Amino acid sequence: MSSHRQVRQLTDEQWQAITQNDAGFDEFFIYAVKSTGIFCRPSCKSRDPKKENVCIFNDAAEAIAGGFRPCKRCKPTGLRLPDEEWVIQIGEYIDEHFHEPLTLEILADDCHGSPYHLQRTFKRITGLTPVEYIQKVRISKAIFELTTTDKSVAEIGLSVGLPNSSYFITLFKMKTGQTPKQYRKRVMEVQINGEEQ
Numbered sequence: 403m404s405s406h407r408q409v410r411q412l413t414d415e416q417w418q419a420i421t422q423n424d425a426g427f428d429e430f431f432i433y434a435v436k437s438t439g440i441f442c443r444p445s446c447k448s449r450d451p452k453k454e455n456v457c458i459f460n461d462a463a464e465a466i467a468g469g470f471r472p473c474k475r476c477k478p479t480g481l482r483l484p485d486e487e488w489v490i491q492i493g494e495y496i497d498e499h500f501h502e503p504l505t506l507e508i509l510a511d512d513c514h515g516s517p518y519h520l521q522r523t524f525k526r527i528t529g530l531t532p533v534e535y536i537q538k539v540r541i542s543k544a545i546f547e548l549t550t551t552d553k554s555v556a557e558i559g560l561s562v563g564l565p566n567s568s569y570f571i572t573l574f575k576m577k578t579g580q581t582p583k584q585y586r587k588r589v590m591e592v593q594i595n596g597e598e599q
């Protein structure tokens with residue numbers, strides 16, 4: 403027996419089982435999705451992945467060894483994931499996808515739970531709603547870009563997932579008390595004049 407775990411090639415039959423949520427194949431393989439880092443049983447009702455992102459494994463242990471995490475919805479390891487671990491997965495998903503359009507529905511779909519359950523669990527464990535956490539990540543990335551690049555406010559908004567400039571400015575001001583321009587100006591002044599008086 404080879405000591406290397408072989409990731410199997412996706413066959414047409416497997417792809418069909420995945421897209422049709424065919425429970426008849428649950429005993430035979432597990433599929434992981436590279437873009438989300440999560441693995442599922444073929445029968446999982448989660449949104450169909452992109453075909454090119456699918457990796458096939460013989461079982462859950464192989465998928466875990468390959469660096470993937472079990473799906474909350476179909477529980478491919480046969481164990482219920484603790485909520486804390488799920489919330490970490492959701493947080494990591496947001497950290498990686500903050501620059502894309504993110505709604506509670508998209509989040510719930512990609513993190514494999516209902517929007518209602520995801521919202522409640524996330525808030526209970528982190529104290530923030532998923533949307534508040536997304537905003538927090540976006541504003542902290544925006545602050546980083548404002549103070550380390552000379553990109554325009556509109557460009558920065560776009561790069562942190564807030565392509566509507568006036569909404570970006572409003573949200574930024576709500577969270578920091580200053581507009582992005584004011585924030586940048588103040589940081590520049592501090593850099594030029596040394597310590598603030």
Ligand SMILES: [Zn+2]
Nearest residue numbers: 442446473476
């Ligand atoms: Zn699943």
